Amino acid sequence: MRVCDLCGEREAVYTDYSKGISLCSDCLMSSVRRRAWRVLEEELLPGDRIVVAHSGGKDSSLALLLTKEFADSHPEANLRIVSVTIDEGTFYRKASVELARRLAHELGVTHRTYGMEEIHGLSIEELDFALPDNWKRSPCTYCGVLRRQALNAVARELGATVVVTGHNLDDLVQTAVMNLSRGDVSALIKTLRHERRDDTGLVPRVRPLRMVYEREVATLVVARRIHAHLGKCPFTQGMRIGIRREIDDLEDEAPGTKLRALEMLSMLSKDLRSQVNLRRCRVCGEPTTTDVCKACQFKRELSEFLGRDLLGPLNLERVKKDREIVWTRS
Template identity: 30%
Template sequence: MKKCTFCIKEAIYFRPYSGESFCRKCYIKSIEKNVTHTITKYRMFTPNDRVAIAVSGGKDSLSLLCILNKIEKKFPKSEVIAITIDEGISNYRSEAIKLADEQCQTFGIEHHTYSFKELYGYNLDEIVKASESGGKLTSCSYCGILRRKALNLIAKKVNASKLATGHNLDDEVQSMVMNLLRGDIDQMRRIGSVLEGKKNRFVEKVKPLCHLPEKDVALYAYLKKVRFQSISCPYMETSMRSDVRQFLNDLETKHAGIKFNIFQTFKKIKDKLGNEERKKNIKNCVICYEPTSGKICRSCNILSSLGLELQKPKLL
């Protein structure tokens, strides 16, 4: 049996892309060190931040909650809170919300939960049903657009200075490849480890797990005995992301480390694209009054396109 690369204990895991073997203790330490390094590299936080963590109840967000809760204890003037979005997906969301709430209670972390129904007047199941008669987007696209707006709304509501999400390396690389396939230059500009706020209109978003592959995060959650929702969202298989995910996983199996190479390459491309996105004039949506570069924000636009009655989010 192989020994841990970093101590004399028996290894439990070999990491192909780094060529290292780990015992349980050294593996956990390596993951937490990776996150700390990522935070430092991209200057994600300041010692006085009130950080809202987007906690879905899955392995990534709950692992992030564990790690940031540990790091936060070293900075007495900082604070970590959790926010959860209930999209309204039948026979799926309630378990995740319960697990998120249990973990927050264990850590003594303030937890805020809001639903699509509260914010928009409709849950995701209702929105997807409305889209069946002519909607142009996938269920995942509707959900993603509305979730992003909801997270920013709630982060502002709870006075967070930063919004931390559990996006891992796989998530980021999948988005990069999808935007390339779609020829979506604007979205390519918006991908990044740190997405800056704009004059208090958007809370700055950070992604501390962006250098960690999904499998690494999953093993960390298992070794830390984190209870998370393991079943996949019932809408997941309807998206292009599923095909891209499989394609990238096949590549990674044959060429260990290729996901990180893609991440680094796209980062260079983004730097070359420049800051045109930042120069756009930010206005108020004429319907919900939230920030947008056009007359109507994207979330109000997609709901309107489905013939759904629009309203100002009830949170405001």
């Protein structure tokens, strides 16, 4: 048995190659908590109503747990939390929705599930069945855009002041490199910066795990038996997979590369003036940087293919009814 280099007592479950030390689950948890709470301290405001985007996967489950611990240990801040799952309607999601519900219940956090089918009028499973193999986009591409828009609309209609997401260091470096390679500066800034603006219908994002490695998250979720779904989404494909491999290779050769890359990109993005010019989509009314939002562009081509009209405002009736209920207990 390899013993933890920090406490010298418990069995090590994780090796930090950049520092050359091995940690037990307790010491790893303390280290991750310290980094996550630093982000929450910097970016949350007293009285915040927090929607945690809780898919039931490992990252969002740990993010919910750490955010709840933070709120409980800062009662003077009067933070309230609701856990929200957007159900894309895939067989893959069914198990994780149940795990999300279980973890939220265990933590005493109100949990709500809203279906993609209910909000957008189509599910990713339907797309997966309907689209031919040689279709120009994968279900994953549609899912990412439609899920992100649904989540923001739900959070806004629930009256949330921030959305907490489970994005870890690996996710953010991959996304930043993808945006860099596309030359998409405004997407790069959005990924790296936290901005409070309430005039646009876009609920600001807080990412407590942004300085935490994916490997640390996975180790903690397994070692501490946190209710979370560990599988990868079977629809993931495209550019991200290649970029992930390249960045992982760099990290193997020079441990700490991901952290340094994110720090450098964050510093650069502070110097860039925000070029994110938000307005309302002409078709659905959701916030966008273009005349017609990406979700509506996608829904337009899918409407043609599926032979039914998917365009128009999102269906948020049930969300609006939930607005007053969800915050009372949290």
